Amino acid sequence: MKDINEGxxxxxxxxxxGTVLVDFNADWCGPCxxxxxxxxxxxxxxxxxxxxxxxxxxxxxxxxxxxxxTIPCLxxxxxxxxxxxxxxxxxxxxxxxxxxx
Amino acid sequence: xxxxxIVVGAGIAGMTAAIYVKRAxxxxxVLESVIHGGQIINTIGIENWPGDYGVSGAxxxxxxxxQLGKLGIEVEYSEVETIEKTSEGxxxxxxxxxxxxxxxxxxxxxxxxxxxxxxxxxxxxRAVSYCATCDGALYKGKPVVVVGSGNTxxxxxxxxxxxxxxxxxxxxxxxxxxxxxxxxxxxxxxxxTKFVKDLVDLNSEGYxxxxxxxxTSCSGVFVAGDCRTKxxxxxxxxxxxxxxxxxxxIDYLAKK
Ligand SMILES: Cc1cc2nc3c(=O)[nH]c(=O)nc-3n(C[C@H](O)[C@H](O)[C@H](O)COP(=O)(O)OP(=O)(O)OC[C@H]3O[C@@H](n4cnc5c(N)ncnc54)[C@H](O)[C@@H]3O)c2cc1C
Numbered sequence: 001m002k003d004i005n006e007g008x009x010x011x012x013x014x015x016x017x018g019t020v021l022v023d024f025n026a027d028w029c030g031p032c033x034x035x036x037x038x039x040x041x042x043x044x045x046x047x048x049x050x051x052x053x054x055x056x057x058x059x060x061x062x063x064x065x066x067x068x069x070t071i072p073c074l075x076x077x078x079x080x081x082x083x084x085x086x087x088x089x090x091x092x093x094x095x096x097x098x099x100x101x
Numbered sequence: 102x103x104x105x106x107i108v109v110g111a112g113i114a115g116m117t118a119a120i121y122v123k124r125a126x127x128x129x130x131v132l133e134s135v136i137h138g139g140q141i142i143n144t145i146g147i148e149n150w151p152g153d154y155g156v157s158g159a160x161x162x163x164x165x166x167x168q169l170g171k172l173g174i175e176v177e178y179s180e181v182e183t184i185e186k187t188s189e190g191x192x193x194x195x196x197x198x199x200x201x202x203x204x205x206x207x208x209x210x211x212x213x214x215x216x217x218x219x220x221x222x223x224x225x226x227r228a229v230s231y232c233a234t235c236d237g238a239l240y241k242g243k244p245v246v247v248v249g250s251g252n253t254x255x256x257x258x259x260x261x262x263x264x265x266x267x268x269x270x271x272x273x274x275x276x277x278x279x280x281x282x283x284x285x286x287x288x289x290x291x292x293x294t295k296f297v298k299d300l301v302d303l304n305s306e307g308y309x310x311x312x313x314x315x316x317t318s319c320s321g322v323f324v325a326g327d328c329r330t331k332x333x334x335x336x337x338x339x340x341x342x343x344x345x346x347x348x349x350x351i352d353y354l355a356k357k
Binding site: 026 | 135136138142143144145157158159160162163178179228230232235236238239241283
């Protein structure tokens with residue numbers, strides 16, 4: 001799982017053929033810190049899914065563009081299109097359900 | 102799968118109960134719909150949990166969860182939908198599985214009370230948040246409104262005053278100011294007990310009726326933490342209930 005910024009978003013997410021999970025987070029957000037190891041484990045188990053993090057303090061334009069109103073917020077992109085989103089910490093099982101649609 | 106005890110909810114009460122059950126040599130499963138830790142995970146700088154001054158709720162939850170792991174306690178992330186009494190014990194059904202057990206500990210806690218329908222319609226497409234410390238930073242330099250009259254509302258306002266351009270304050274059921282971009286709601290909490298209303302006695306507010314012994318109206322069902330009728334709803338009392346409910350469940354199983 002890598003962290004990306006505004007400049008990388010287009011190449012890493014929008015132009016990517018396949019599934020990307022974008023985790024909007026911040027350093028001061030405790031639940032986000034709880035979520036990270038779950039996402040990292042998910043990324044290891046599901047190598048066909050790309051998982052990236054976006055820090056909303058460093059990338060506030062992205063957060064605004066995607067209407068992020070609470071964090072953590074996980075947004076699923078398929079071939080560059082948003083297909084699902086969920087707020088709050090999610091167990092691995094529920095992440096998989098989101099990805100499978 | 103059959104367990105001696107099933108604990109519903111992995112907040113501080115539920116996790117503590119599981120520790121006690123497991124250490125007494127009984128099998129235990131914890132079922133949690135969201136994430137271990139419960140309602141405390143958004144709080145920073147806890148000053149009244151003994152032994153760990155200033156710990157954050159997320160770190161505290163992580164530490165207790167790690168302790169569960171070391172004791173070999175299973176936590177399954179599913180929401181419990183129904184609990185039925187059977188001739189041998191209980192059948193616990195989740196959104197994707199079914200389990201049986203000899204005794205149940207309900208540690209389901211509380212959730213924030215939602216906006217009234219009228220206010221929700223008034224809020225329209227605007228963001229509605231139940232936690233200023235979680236979401237406040239997203240409204241830097243923007244007008245926001247806090248709904249509620251209690252201590253939590255005051256606390257949320259104070260926090261937002263350093264971030265937002267303006268912080269409106271309204272009471273429950275007053276109209277939401279037109280220019281507020283986000284609505285922060287602090288109108289109290291309500292217990293997560295609807296799914297057990299036919300199993301155990303609830304009071305008029307939905308809390309599970311039990312004294313300090315944590316014994317409910319249904320034999321074999323015990324209650325721990327904030328969802329119980331009690332005076333002080335805090336981390337230490339949730340943990341205290343966890344141990345009491347676990348001992349009561351173990352005692353019940355021994356006598357059965
Ligand atoms: C903002 C805030 C600040 C606070 N600060 C402090 C403080 O500084 N010090 C202090 O001592 N206390 C504090 N408290 C109070 C403290 O958080 C609670 O007393 C304590 O966390 C209650 O723990 P609990 O385990 O009883 O319930 P909860 O923490 O509410 O846990 C219940 C769990 O059950 C789960 N659940 C519910 N229904 C189901 C279901 N059907 N199936 C499966 N799982 C289910 C929930 O998802 C949740 O994880 C604070 C509370 C809040 C909201």
